[in-house]
């Protein structure tokens with residue numbers, strides 16, 4: 551997504567599937583609703599220097615020189631978005647458990663971290679015993695990640711490449727394991743999975759491992775008249791003025807928010823399952839028929855999606871859910 555600001559990428563509402571993810575905090579309340587504009591394809595943006603999938607990159611300048619305008623174009627350069635991801639303990643601890651609890655898998659392996667950000671996953675992999683970790687990061691946060699890696703005395707084991715995964719040359723032909731946190735809203739928003747597929751097809755050894763390697767997107771329906779009044783019908787009378795033309799756009803846009811489980815009025819339906827070992831870019835444009843069973847006599851005001859992520863090559867069942 552091109553103009554995604556840092557507040558648009560939020561995944562705090564994860565819950566661990568693994569018994570081992572410690573601690574397992576309750577879903578954190580999201581202070582504001584996040585609007586996700588429907589601009590699935592903007593070719594003029596792609597023509598700029600882009601960081602595929604996640605925000606466009608205007609130019610590579612040092613983070614110290616960046617202004618708010620630069621952060622707008624390279625939202626991942628700002629520490630705030632990384633703070634939000636790192637503080638999502640379910641997400642981060644599940645990745646850590648996937649590596650720390652499976653050191654036999656990582657020992658002496660060459661690991662590639664696709665979209666390494668602050669370098670957190672690279673450092674987990676290094677501590678899990680990897681022989682060498684290559685991190686690729688197109689945003690200016692990579693400069694901080696190098697400092698972080700040095701401060702933690704891991705610079706002999708981790709090398710960060712600043713650039714797009716699609717353009718970087720690695721000093722090795724193949725890697726044993728690819729780690730990546732590529733998931734966006736509604737799982738596929740930001741399209742970073744395409745970058746992971748690219749990396750897999752280019753660098754993963756036959757028999758190599760993907761962490762995570764399974765993702766599934768589900769849908770449920772909810773009753774929430776109050777929320778619909780607040781977000782949609784509100785436009786019909788704004789300080790006495792009729793702004794319903796905005797209501798008509800607002801209803802077309804997805805919202806990102808926390809849903810009270812009591813609002814769910816149906817069972818949940820699987821929309822799409824992805825095997826990260828075999829998924830192809832063309833599989834990511836899909837339609838999916840679903841059939842929800844209404845479980846109580848109520849209204850349906852919205853459809854809600856959530857996703858599950860799994861690391862199936864772990865000793866113990868490891869994964870998390872935004873559900």
Ligand code: SAH
Pocket residue numbers: 601602603604626632635636664665666667668669670671686687688689691713714715716730731732742745
């Ligand atoms: N691994 C980190 C960051 C995850 S967010 C963590 O778990 O905390 C995803 C990161 O991937 C962002 O920092 C983004 O800038 C980077 N990214 C997205 N597409 C990329 C691409 N094509 N090439 C390089 N980096 C990319």
